[in-house]
Amino acid sequence: MSGKLALDAKGLSKSYKIGKLKQSVLKSVDFNAFHGQVTMVMGPSGSGKSTLIAALSGLMKPDEGEVMALGENLWKKNRGKVDKFRLDHCGFIFQGFNLFPALNATEQVEQVLKYCKVPKAEAQRRAKAVLESVGLGHRLKQYPSELSGGEKQRVAIARALSKQPQLLFADEPTSALDSVSGQVCIKLLHQAAKERGAAVIVVTHDPRLEAYADRVIHMEDGKILSDTMVAEPPYLA
Numbered sequence: 001m002s003g004k005l006a007l008d009a010k011g012l013s014k015s016y017k018i019g020k021l022k023q024s025v026l027k028s029v030d031f032n033a034f035h036g037q038v039t040m041v042m043g044p045s046g047s048g049k050s051t052l053i054a055a056l057s058g059l060m061k062p063d064e065g066e067v068m069a070l071g072e073n074l075w076k077k078n079r080g081k082v083d084k085f086r087l088d089h090c091g092f093i094f095q096g097f098n099l100f101p102a103l104n105a106t107e108q109v110e111q112v113l114k115y116c117k118v119p120k121a122e123a124q125r126r127a128k129a130v131l132e133s134v135g136l137g138h139r140l141k142q143y144p145s146e147l148s149g150g151e152k153q154r155v156a157i158a159r160a161l162s163k164q165p166q167l168l169f170a171d172e173p174t175s176a177l178d179s180v181s182g183q184v185c186i187k188l189l190h191q192a193a194k195e196r197g198a199a200v201i202v203v204t205h206d207p208r209l210e211a212y213a214d215r216v217i218h219m220e221d222g223k224i225l226s227d228t229m230v231a232e233p234p235y236l237a
């Protein structure tokens with residue numbers, strides 16, 4: 001699986017209308033990502049990174065262009081099938097963690113598995129195992145208000161990993177974290193690519209994360225300016 005094309009997008013364009021003004025946010029962008037690789041998307045604020053992720057993951061339909069995701073033409077599907085694709089194959093990690101305040105760490109993960117129709121006993125077993133794998137075996141019953149920022153992000157990562165997605169999207173996953181927690185977070189994403197063959201796409205401003213990237217893409221003003229394969233990622237050194 002590793003090294004195979006997971007995402008292949010061509011000619012993605014998107015504009016937003018604000019009053020009478022039309023702002024072009026993606027300008028015919030071609031993008032691809034491979035299983036087993038961490039692809040980092042960097043660029044200034046407003047350059048279209050989050051919009052690109054949204055178009056690649058089935059969150060927002062582009063005005064033009066095509067996304068082949070795991071061999072399927074994503075935007076040719078009807079809304080329900082796009083949602084189902086996202087549920088079955090995509091994991092998301094966001095800057096703000098997006099945890100439910102009323103659920104403890106285990107329940108956060110079980111909730112997602114319930115949506116994926118995993119039987120209850122299996123969901124309980126998997127939630128515990130995945131939380132242990134991100135180093136939260138001692139925080140299984142804690143609520144978000146009782147967890148540090150780094151721990152909350154690890155719950156969010158556990159939740160995203162629990163359904164074993166082939167496509168993992170992280171949008172500024174470390175920006176609310178101190179550098180140690182940020183490193184733990186990126187190492188877990190890196191592990192998902194290397195051990196499970198997920199295609200991991202990370203939008204970030206954080207240059208420290210480049211050390212874990214197989215590929216770094218720079219965006220500016222709705223276009224890809226550069227796309228660099230890191231021949232020997234520094235983390236191996």
Ligand SMILES: Nc1ncnc2c1ncn2[C@@H]1O[C@H](COP(=O)(O)OP(=O)(O)OP(=O)(O)O)[C@@H](O)[C@H]1O
Pocket residue numbers: 016017018025043044045046047048049050051052
């Ligand atoms: N729903 C929307 N309606 C109108 N404009 C939007 C919408 N979403 C994004 N934009 C605009 O599109 C542009 C690109 O936004 P996007 O979030 O993709 O950029 P970004 O590179 O991810 O920025 P940041 O690094 O600040 O998160 C911005 O100017 C933003 O204001």
